[in-house]
Amino acid sequence: MATNDDADTKRSEILALIPDYFREAFPSRPFIPGETPVPVSGKVFDCEDVASLVEASLDFWLTAGRFADRFEAEFARWVAVEHAFLVNSGSSANLLALAVLTSRALGTRALSPGDEVITVAAGFPTTVNPIYQHGLTPVYVDVELGTYNASYESILEAVSPKTKAIFLAHTLGNPFEAERIAAYAREHSIWLVEDCCDALGSELTGKYVGTFGDISTFSFYPAHHITTGEGGAVLTNSPELAGLIQSYRDWGRDCCCKPGQDNRCGRRFSLKFGELPEGYDHKYVYSEIGYNLKATDMQAAVGLSQLKKLDGFIKTRRDNFKYLLDRLRGLGDKLLLPRAATDSNPSWFGFPIAIKPETGLNREDLLRYLESKKIGTRLLFGSNLARQPAYMGKNHRVAGGLKNTDYVMNNVFWVGVYPGLSNEMLDFIVTSIESRLNRT
Numbered sequence: 001m002a003t004n005d006d007a008d009t010k011r012s013e014i015l016a017l018i019p020d021y022f023r024e025a026f027p028s029r030p031f032i033p034g035e036t037p038v039p040v041s042g043k044v045f046d047c048e049d050v051a052s053l054v055e056a057s058l059d060f061w062l063t064a065g066r067f068a069d070r071f072e073a074e075f076a077r078w079v080a081v082e083h084a085f086l087v088n089s090g091s092s093a094n095l096l097a098l099a100v101l102t103s104r105a106l107g108t109r110a111l112s113p114g115d116e117v118i119t120v121a122a123g124f125p126t127t128v129n130p131i132y133q134h135g136l137t138p139v140y141v142d143v144e145l146g147t148y149n150a151s152y153e154s155i156l157e158a159v160s161p162k163t164k165a166i167f168l169a170h171t172l173g174n175p176f177e178a179e180r181i182a183a184y185a186r187e188h189s190i191w192l193v194e195d196c197c198d199a200l201g202s203e204l205t206g207k208y209v210g211t212f213g214d215i216s217t218f219s220f221y222p223a224h225h226i227t228t229g230e231g232g233a234v235l236t237n238s239p240e241l242a243g244l245i246q247s248y249r250d251w252g253r254d255c256c257c258k259p260g261q262d263n264r265c266g267r268r269f270s271l272k273f274g275e276l277p278e279g280y281d282h283k284y285v286y287s288e289i290g291y292n293l294k295a296t297d298m299q300a301a302v303g304l305s306q307l308k309k310l311d312g313f314i315k316t317r318r319d320n321f322k323y324l325l326d327r328l329r330g331l332g333d334k335l336l337l338p339r340a341a342t343d344s345n346p347s348w349f350g351f352p353i354a355i356k357p358e359t360g361l362n363r364e365d366l367l368r369y370l371e372s373k374k375i376g377t378r379l380l381f382g383s384n385l386a387r388q389p390a391y392m393g394k395n396h397r398v399a400g401g402l403k404n405t406d407y408v409m410n411n412v413f414w415v416g417v418y419p420g421l422s423n424e425m426l427d428f429i430v431t432s433i434e435s436r437l438n439r440t
């Protein structure tokens, strides 16, 4: 009969094969301009990531377990926030963040249908969708050109007696004025949720984004700063919110046992809840209207090995951003180039560029040209969500007009800065933009 020692030996043999497998399966290839794709983003991984994934697979635990526990602890420590909860996407993280703020446990501070949440329309849909999904009203404020974030002043002007929360993303890694907005929100009992899905490692006044709001969210989709495949996280410093996040993530249950665990509190059959009989099994007591948004150990295992490389990834993103900025400055008469927020050190997600409308140049013409050279481009996500088909006719309020948001919709696009891009690729992006724009 096989012993555990035999299984351990076989496990070691399997893991020892991975470096060779990795070399054969994922060889590096030379860059051929015009033929090799230059994507906007992508996963950057090595044989340690593959080994970590295989290790978790060999456990065959399949749900959240030892790797998820470690990832949550290490990720929380990295961002410098008390509690982190791994979930199955950044969109789920946003859904969860807003869902917990509707809990009756929060008393008068709970969000209820009709309450307003201040956000922007120039962004990703699943920052705004949870607002609708909970019967709340999004209040759109405009963004500034160059930073593509809402200003502190515009947020204050949007506040009404119905404002209960502010939910903003750090656009493409560029921090919004989270410190000032958080101070205002605290003073006025308004919740602040930071969507950091595109901004892991971005700093504002020397602190990481995700440390300012009541709750912060992250995405680990392959486009992002680290990847777990699909994946995300919700972070908070508040023990009360942490309890709610865990409950809403795990079916809304009252019990805090982890998958495979029983009777963690030691009072599984001795409590009384609602109108349930005394001693009703605590594992099946539901104190919230929850979801199941958990991720698996296989995802967490990849996250753990990616986390070791995060500092290097961030440095390369910054270097790549600077490289593009320096090289594109010469086109300043035609292009509006990005600007880092005051007191910030962004961990850039992408390099946003606006084609100045007065030049008469056509954005789609340039994007088609770049795509023909296999240079990936993206728009600023939904650009003006209020004009997207899904949002037409939906209840919302606009505070102060969306002039710049429309400018973003018509003129802005972004190219990549992710660590998989070499200087040769960045040069090719620059020379291709130059040659198309200087054509006439």
Ligand SMILES: Cc1ncc(COP(=O)(O)O)c(C=O)c1O
Pocket (backbone or CB within 6 Å): 089, 090, 091, 092, 094, 123, 124, 126, 127, 169, 195, 197, 198, 219, 220, 221, 223, 231, 232
């Ligand atoms: C700002 C922002 N929030 C949320 C998300 C959603 O993350 P996910 O794709 O992991 O659901 C994204 C996706 O890129 C995003 O850019």
